Amino acid sequence: MENSGLVIVDKPADWTSHDVVGRMRRLAKTRRVGHAGTLDPMATGVLVLGVGKATRLLGHLALTEKGYDATIRLGQSTNTDDAEGEITAAASAAAVTDEALHAGVAALTGRIEQVPPQVSAIKVNGERAYKMARKGEEVELKARPVTVHGFTVTGVRRDGDLIDVDASVACSSGTYIRALARDLGASLGCGGHLTRLRRTRVGPYDLGMARTLDELAGDLEILPMDEAVAAAFPRRDVSADDARKVAHGGRLPAAGLGPGPVGVFGPDGTLLALVEEQGRAARPLAVFVP
Known part of the structure; x- marks a missing residue:
């Protein structure tokens, strides 16, 4: 099995x-x-x-929501917005003060409009942006709303014309940390790209x-x-009658457990389904019992 x-x-x-x-x-x-x-x-x-x-x-x-630890290099831009790409521009970051850096980070915190990197998996007219970029095509990507719940500078290292900024970021799904690095550098007038990224949480x-x-x-x-569902989503325990209903794809009355997925468990603790509440009803998103 x-x-x-x-x-x-x-x-x-x-x-x-x-x-x-x-x-x-x-x-x-x-x-x-x-x-x-x-x-x-x-x-x-x-x-x-x-x-x-x-x-x-x-x-x-x-x-x-996701969490990341990152290092952003100010003073150089790349064609991928990270260290895997080629450097396309360099401008000294030596004059960037700590105050300007923190102001730039604050401006990229909260609900923002973010243009995804040119080299990304977003589809444009049915084709992945990164495939178009590799062919040398200019990709027009639209800004999308994302939420940066926290953007905290944890270290600053200065080396001539370059500044390496260590940061921790908590953000909504769809946020590109590479784009945060690019936009921080652009706002400070020196360019920037991502040199290290470690995801700490999903x-x-x-x-x-x-x-x-x-x-x-x-x-x-x-x-x-x-255990996976109980950790990630609100939990709803139901009676044997409701368990049978859910097992056959039926709807339950809403229980006021929020707009996102809710895990439904039977009387014996068995995971039955994920449901989503819409108005007065909770409709199945995925049923897991045979």
């Missing part, structure tokens, strides 16, 4: 998210593996994988729960579905 649940991986540098999925398919001995929220090859840290039935949770988990799943691929090869820890 297929083991279903979440695996919290500490992604190594220079691996794509798809590389990690491929490794997990071999470790878990199943093709049914997916991930919630892509990490660029340069980035390390929390990558949430779903195995078996848990792949149906991933789209909902991808929408939760929703309730943090680095304390994450395991390296080598550790997982020795002991494959799969977080059971019921």
Whole structure:
């Protein structure tokens, strides 16, 4: 019988998210593996994988708040907004004061309009932006609303014309830390790009729960579905009658548990479904019982 649940991986540098999925398919001995929220090859840290039935949770988990530790280099711009690209411009950051730096960070905190990087997975007329950029095409990407809940400078290192800024960021789904680096540099008149990125959290799943691929090869820890859902979403326990209704895709009366997904559990604690409340009814998003 297929083991279903979440695996919290500490992604190594220079691996794509798809590389990690491929490794997990071999470790878990199943093709049914997916991930919630892509990490660029340069980035390390929390990558949430779903195995078996848990792949149906991933789209909902991808929408939760995320946390990052990052290093931003001021004084150089690149064509990818990170260290994997080519330097396209350089302007001395030596005159940037700590006060100006903190003001620039504050301006990028809260609800902001952010233009995604040219080299990103966003589709433009059905084609990925990064594929168009690689062909030398100019990609017109529209600004999108994102929320930066926290943007805190944790260290500043000055070296001639360059400044390396360490920061921790908490943000909504869809926020590009590379774009924050680019926009901070642009606002300070010296350009900027991302040189280090480590994801510390996806929703309730943090680095304390994450395991390296080598550790997982020795002991494959799969977080059971019921624990994964209870950690990430509001919980609703229902009667045997309501459990039967949910198991057959039926709706329940709303219980006022919020706009996002709610985990529904039967009288014996079994995970039954994810539901979403709309008006007076809670409709199933995904049913997990046979």
